[in-house]
Amino acid sequence: MKNKIIDCISELIYQTTSNQQAFDNRLKGFIAEALAPDEVVRANGHIPLKGGWIIPLPSSPRFRDTIKVLYLTILDPVEFRDNESKYCEIYNKLEKFEYKFLATYALNWDKEMDLDDKFSKMKFPEIDITYYKFHSEEKSFVESNYDSIQSLQKRTPPTWKKPKTFNINRTSNQILNKLSDNSLSDILCERYIFDYKLGNMFFGRGVPADFDLIVYFPKYDKYVIYEIKEKDKSKKNNNKNNVVGFGMDIDRIDDYATFIEWFPSFDFRYLVREINDQTKRDFIAWHSIKMSDFIQKSIFDPEGKSGGQGMLPSTVCPEHIKTAICSFESFKKI
Known part of the structure; x- marks a missing residue:
């Protein structure tokens, strides 16, 4: 199972990088982010929460140039259910971001799905996604859909073309093997949504940024990014x-x-x-x-x-x- 998850992650990263160094660096970047919640946060009595993607809409190349930004958190549905009030509080505090959504995923290894063959011909496990829109007035999440996010675009995405083909040396097994199956499944689902569903093939966007992790400190009732x-x-x-x-x-x-x-x-x-x-x-x-x-x-x-x-x-x-x-x-x- 682990090798299959890693192969799927590797394929998504391969399709969105242009050389071996970039491919390896992207995978290495997953390690600390995946290990921090257990090794640092929970170990010290704090509550780890998923960070979010800051995606500028096509009118501006970077989020610093506009408030026309899509903020999106991608997480396991159980974590969302257990911490919904905290995510509501976080989203309410991010008042500068105009459009705020959240996505939960369900991974089903008993069924396979195809991606667009212009992107990849690899078989992936079925990933079901549920989208929620945050309503600032009610300070609550309301179930939404992918079309609501895609409609935020102001232009048609460019015709998809892989940046550069390179002969990949799949060192990913060595890089990612230290992570648990659960952590790898989280990475797979997040990258599927961000690199594929909201990637340049289907979604016109500027240069994204992100929050790697948000931590709630119960003793001080505060959030740290x-x-x-x-x-x-x-x-x-x-x-x-x-x-x-x-x-x-x-x-x-x-x-x-x-x-x-x-x-x-x-x-x-x-x-x-x-x-x-x-x-x-x-x-x-x-x-x-x-x-x-x-x-x-x-x-x-x-x-x-x-x-x-x-x-x-x-x-x-x-x-x-x-x-x-x-x-x-x-x-x-x-």
Whole structure:
């Protein structure tokens, strides 16, 4: 079962990346996000909640340029049922986003389905999706449908064409094998909705952003939004400022500077799962820092490269996006 789930995830990622490095980086990015709820959040008595996708509608390339944004959370129906009041509270606080939806999924391995053959010829398990629209006036979710989301587009999506064909080395089994079947099923369903149903084949959109994880702290009755990465420490000889620490793409920092300004009722933090190196990727420790502190203390790295190289859409994703690095000492070990 695990290999089949991984194969399906790999196919979705392959169809939306343009080279092996981008493919591997996308899969590596799933690890820390999948492990954080158990290793960090629940272990400390807090409640993990799904983050959401911030999808600018085609009139603007990035969400920072418009409030015409679709905010969408994709989650298991049991989690939604158990935490519906918390998701209502979160959605109500995200008042800057004009259109807010939520999607739950049911995965059925007893039935198969085909995707559009222009996208993929692989057989997938049947994935049933239920959509909900958030009504701000009533502060509640009302069942909706895919057409309601698709109608938000102001233009027809471009004709689908895979960005670039490459001979894939399916290292995904090695990268994703450490995750449980449940975590992998969550990733599969989320990527099916985001990369396929709301991907560039069917849905015209700008450059998306996301919240990796939202955590509710019962003791303080507050919500914290996390950016989560798996990283090894930067090397002094790899950056002109001789800073040893953890970095982030400048574009992502700009995103969070906007979030902090727009949503003062949330706290924002950067959570790093430290690994020993990029080859063995052995776990060392979790580290955290307030996002405002990271932004204030980080140093621009003119030699930095984006971890998102090769991601779609290539027309708005430069080959080299500069990064900033914050010293290791500024982070708190968890």
